[in-house]
Amino acid sequence: PAHFQEEIANGGTHFDHTPVRNECKTMLDALNKVTACYRHLVIALGSTSDSQNLREELKRTRKKAQELAVANRTKLTSLLKDKSISKEDRAEYERLWVLFSSSMELLEVDMKRSLEIGQDFPLKVPTRHLIQTGMTGSTTTVAARAMSVQNMKYEADSNIDTADLRDLQSEISQVTQMMEEMEMKVQVAPWAVEAKQEAGAELKSNMSVGNSSVGVISICEEEPKEEEGGGGNRDAGFASICAVLVFLVIITVAVVLGYLVINMS
Amino acid sequence: MTIRNTLRDHGQRYRPRMACLKKAEKLMLEMQDPKTGVKSQPQRLVITTIPHAITGEDIIAWLADRFQVDAQEARSFGSTLVALGYIYPLRDHKRLVIKPDASLYRFQTPYFWPTQQWPVEDTDYAIYLAKRNIRKKGILELHEQEQYNRLHKWMNHKWDFIVMQAKEQYRAAKERKKPDRVVFECQERAYWVVHRPPPGTVSAMDYGLDRRIDPNTEEVKTPDYYERIMIFTQQSIMRPRVKSSVSIGALVKYCATYRSHDPFLSNCLPSNPWLTDDVTYWTLNMPNVEIPTKMRVERWTFSFGELLSDPRGRNDFRLFLKKEFSGENLAFWESCEDLKWGTAATMREKAEQIYKTFLARGAPRWINIDGKTMEVTVKGLKHPHRYVLDAAQTHIYMLMKKDSYGRYMKSPVFKDTLQKAMSPEEHKFSDSQLEQNAKKRRPSLSPIVLRQQEQEQKAKMAANVDITQLCRFTTPVPHLAVYSGISDFPSANASPSLPFLAQTPVCPSPISVALDSTSASDRRVEASEGEGEGNPAAPATVGGNASKSRVALSLRRLLRRGCTPTTMFASLSPKCHSAAGTSSRIQPISPDQPSQAPPRRIANFFQIKVDIPPECRIYPIESEDEDEETRAASRGGVGAKEIICPWESLSPQNGTG
Numbered sequence: 001p002a003h004f005q006e007e008i009a010n011g012g013t014h015f016d017h018t019p020v021r022n023e024c025k026t027m028l029d030a031l032n033k034v035t036a037c038y039r040h041l042v043i044a045l046g047s048t049s050d051s052q053n054l055r056e057e058l059k060r061t062r063k064k065a066q067e068l069a070v071a072n073r074t075k076l077t078s079l080l081k082d083k084s085i086s087k088e089d090r091a092e093y094e095r096l097w098v099l100f101s102s103s104m105e106l107l108e109v110d111m112k113r114s115l116e117i118g119q120d121f122p123l124k125v126p127t128r129h130l131i132q133t134g135m136t137g138s139t140t141t142v143a144a145r146a147m148s149v150q151n152m153k154y155e156a157d158s159n160i161d162t163a164d165l166r167d168l169q170s171e172i173s174q175v176t177q178m179m180e181e182m183e184m185k186v187q188v189a190p191w192a193v194e195a196k197q198e199a200g201a202e203l204k205s206n207m208s209v210g211n212s213s214v215g216v217i218s219i220c221e222e223e224p225k226e227e228e229g230g231g232g233n234r235d236a237g238f239a240s241i242c243a244v245l246v247f248l249v250i251i252t253v254a255v256v257l258g259y260l261v262i263n264m265s
Numbered sequence: 266m267t268i269r270n271t272l273r274d275h276g277q278r279y280r281p282r283m284a285c286l287k288k289a290e291k292l293m294l295e296m297q298d299p300k301t302g303v304k305s306q307p308q309r310l311v312i313t314t315i316p317h318a319i320t321g322e323d324i325i326a327w328l329a330d331r332f333q334v335d336a337q338e339a340r341s342f343g344s345t346l347v348a349l350g351y352i353y354p355l356r357d358h359k360r361l362v363i364k365p366d367a368s369l370y371r372f373q374t375p376y377f378w379p380t381q382q383w384p385v386e387d388t389d390y391a392i393y394l395a396k397r398n399i400r401k402k403g404i405l406e407l408h409e410q411e412q413y414n415r416l417h418k419w420m421n422h423k424w425d426f427i428v429m430q431a432k433e434q435y436r437a438a439k440e441r442k443k444p445d446r447v448v449f450e451c452q453e454r455a456y457w458v459v460h461r462p463p464p465g466t467v468s469a470m471d472y473g474l475d476r477r478i479d480p481n482t483e484e485v486k487t488p489d490y491y492e493r494i495m496i497f498t499q500q501s502i503m504r505p506r507v508k509s510s511v512s513i514g515a516l517v518k519y520c521a522t523y524r525s526h527d528p529f530l531s532n533c534l535p536s537n538p539w540l541t542d543d544v545t546y547w548t549l550n551m552p553n554v555e556i557p558t559k560m561r562v563e564r565w566t567f568s569f570g571e572l573l574s575d576p577r578g579r580n581d582f583r584l585f586l587k588k589e590f591s592g593e594n595l596a597f598w599e600s601c602e603d604l605k606w607g608t609a610a611t612m613r614e615k616a617e618q619i620y621k622t623f624l625a626r627g628a629p630r631w632i633n634i635d636g637k638t639m640e641v642t643v644k645g646l647k648h649p650h651r652y653v654l655d656a657a658q659t660h661i662y663m664l665m666k667k668d669s670y671g672r673y674m675k676s677p678v679f680k681d682t683l684q685k686a687m688s689p690e691e692h693k694f695s696d697s698q699l700e701q702n703a704k705k706r707r708p709s710l711s712p713i714v715l716r717q718q719e720q721e722q723k724a725k726m727a728a729n730v731d732i733t734q735l736c737r738f739t740t741p742v743p744h745l746a747v748y749s750g751i752s753d754f755p756s757a758n759a760s761p762s763l764p765f766l767a768q769t770p771v772c773p774s775p776i777s778v779a780l781d782s783t784s785a786s787d788r789r790v791e792a793s794e795g796e797g798e799g800n801p802a803a804p805a806t807v808g809g810n811a812s813k814s815r816v817a818l819s820l821r822r823l824l825r826r827g828c829t830p831t832t833m834f835a836s837l838s839p840k841c842h843s844a845a846g847t848s849s850r851i852q853p854i855s856p857d858q859p860s861q862a863p864p865r866r867i868a869n870f871f872q873i874k875v876d877i878p879p880e881c882r883i884y885p886i887e888s889e890d891e892d893e894e895t896r897a898a899s900r901g902g903v904g905a906k907e908i909i910c911p912w913e914s915l916s917p918q919n920g921t922g
Contacts, residue, residue, distance in 0.1 A: 032429050040449075043452075045376060047375065095425065098422060098423065098425075099425055102430075105388075113376060117375045129297035129302075130297065131372050133371065134371050135444075136445070137444065141441065146437075195422060195424035196425055197425050202396075202399050202431050202432055
């Protein structure tokens with residue numbers, strides 16, 4: 001009886017949405033990751049780190065992004081069309097929908113730009129020089145991260161830079177069409193969605209990540225001392241002092257334990 | 266309702282055309298040539314070496330050689346390339362200029378090049394700021410913090426996405442090797458310095474409003490398009506042509522006159538706010554400043570239009586006209602402008618007010634326009650629209666221009682202003698002072714606040730205006746507050762009536778009319794028309810003197826006219842005055858009408874009984890107007906003592922006029 005009333009109170013939803021929500025989140029995270037990596041790859045286009053490999057990486061990342069996009073879209077559309085979902089769940093799905101559509105917007109713009117830049121910078125034409133941006137390394141690791149593989153294998157043929165462009169054009173039109181359909185079919189008000197993260201949320205759970213890039217901070221701040229380079233260096237100093245102290249404490253503990261062990265035996 | 270996201274709303278979001286971008290891109294490609302391009306060198310940092318750094322002097326030398334120009338021009342050209350964002354400095358990244366020494370620059374990657382068709386998105390900026398926040402562990406620069414908070418407020422619904430994407434992009438960037446990482450961070454930072462310039466940075470990509478139409482789209486050749494071309498060509502053929510000597514002469518004259526006033530072509534005193542971030546120039550040239558600058562006063566001498574369009578000039582002119590007792594002209598012109606530019610809802614009332622104040626017979630501030638124009642205007646006022654008073658306004662404008670403006674230029678008011686006008690000293694700022702100024706930059710007063718102030722001032726002015734211009738036809742209408750001051754009985758107290766006293770009564774007192782013959786009144790009318798535009802001498806002594814007692818005035822009138830006391834006193838009462846005025850207005854065309862009818866009519870209209878002889882024609886205006894007004898008044902039955910607009914009538918009106 002109590003259980004029955006609870007059911008009625010829930011408006012008829014008789015299953016917990018948490019696993020579904022988590023699944024959606026995972027898929028969105030994957031799409032997000034691929035979008036970020038795709039953007040990094042497109043930024044390298046046309047520069048001296050451009051190469052055959054980069055073009056192939058772009059192509060494969062793009063395809064992966066599209067697969068993920070379609071999967072996400074199907075899932076979320078079916079969920080949002082379902083009228084029997086509770087209010088909180090629906091609000092959550094709308095939030096996920098906003099995440100999804102923002103990702104797709106970024107992806108679409110990046111695809112269009114990669115088409116433009118790809119057309120402007122063909123690789124095989126000797127009179128057409130790549131821009132000397134100072135970036136010379138390869139982007140293999142970024143692509144590997146996007147594809148979630150350890151190492152990338154390259155098997156494309158040599159005219160990928162021109163051949164791929166046609167595919168790219170058709171994919172762009174597909175994506176545009178998909179987005180228009182999305183707008184038509186799903187009635188979600190983006191501004192009504194409330195974000196869960198507050199300002200500065202990116203700082204949390206990233207402190208460890210930030211510390212490891214200490215070296216990069218001091219290099220890139222090629223500026224006079226009154227700039228933020230000073231602040232960064234100061235923080236770096238504190239971090240290293242703390243690390244040293246912790247190390248010393250551990251060493252002391254180890255020495256003490258060792259002494260005890262020796263004494264005991 | 267579907268929500269259109271901003272990328273697709275087709276509103277105003279196209280960057281105005283920047284034709285220089287394509288040209289700059291071509292140039293960039295030329296610079297990359299290993300043989301003929303700019304020489305690059307490696308940049309040595311603490312741990313790594315990064316290739317492809319170029320020095321400022323190399324860039325300038327290459328540009329000078331490529332375009333065959335001198336070093337100064339090549340330097341400005343180079344600075345433009347930096348300001349556009351195609352090349353970025355490695356040191357001092359906030360100053361987008363080329364230094365002609367060994368300071369290092371680098372080329373920007375094509376993704377971060379400025380483009381015509383890809384708008385710079387706030388979402389991307391938010392992601393960049395979040396990434397920077399991660400890297401700096403929360404310590405952002407002041408302007409970055411402001412932007413961050415602003416974006417967090419306005420893009421709140423996307424904030425989850427922004428945080429997620431920022432983290433992912435940050436992690437993806439770490440996958441690259443260290444030198445590439447460094448380069449990427451510099452590139453991104455340079456991109457945002459160009460497109461979201463920090464205070465004190467001048468970026469060439471800073472522009473005003475977006476356009477509604479994409480300047481890059483090809484126009485589709487529909488039949489409509491061709492029809493527009495045809496219409497345009499036909500109109501061009503019919504256009505009246507001016508001799509080129511005439512038009513060129515006019516251009517030359519304009520340039521010569523305005524050259525020293527143009528802040529682009531000549532020095533702007535004390536300093537150009539856009540260059541030095543110092544707003545003294547604007548505060549000195551506020552619309553209603555007490556002491557104008559010499560340059561501003563000089564502009565007033567160029568043309569009458571300049572004088573009127575400058576609020577300070579207009580005030581000066583108004584003061585002058587007040588002294589000359591022809592202020593109604595300017596007031597009329599201003600209220601016509603108000604009508605033209607006002608909201609449609611208020612147009613009808615405004616037109617009525619203007620008619621009652623300026624155009625009607627017996628109006629408190631009657632303006633002197635010729636009969637034809639008056640007829641056309643009154644006719645048009647039956648169906649008032651925005652431009653109904655255009656003819657009258659033009660007439661008054663030309664009157665002021667040809668007559669008052671010339672006298673104004675020679676008047677003591679203007680000479681006084683000219684003498685008091687100040688000429689500010691030129692500023693000489695050092696570099697550090699310029700930076701200080703840039704930091705102190707703050708937005709000015711909101712336009713809403715400014716508009717409120719403007720309106721308060723207008724209301725104050727309207728309340729302060731007293732009727733100093735009365736013509737011989739003015740009827741004192743006590744209740745009329747607009748444009749007539751709150752004082753109860755302005756006309757009776759108005760001093761300029763004094764000069765008229767010698768010859769004409771202020772209000773066409775029926776007593777004097779009755780005393781004189783009609784021919785004498787005609788003569789009087791003509792004489793007063795002759796001195797219509799005010800004589801400076803007499804009004805000067807009594808200018809703006811609205812507080813004379815009614816009694817004193819009427820006593821004087823009494824003494825001068827030697828009229829019979831009873832009728833005189835009758836005319837003293839307010840009601841009588843209006844009655845007197847209107848009775849003359851109501852004068853029937855045929856003077857041989859029975860004297861019974863008019864008084865009764867007057868009585869019905871004004872609800873008073875006054876014994877006033879009806880037969881006098883004061884107004885030398887067409888009889889039809891009188892006729893229709895008569896009928897209107899008689900049938901009107903509208904509230905007492907009101908000047909009736911000819912189109913206002915409660916009873917079914919005849920169709921005349």
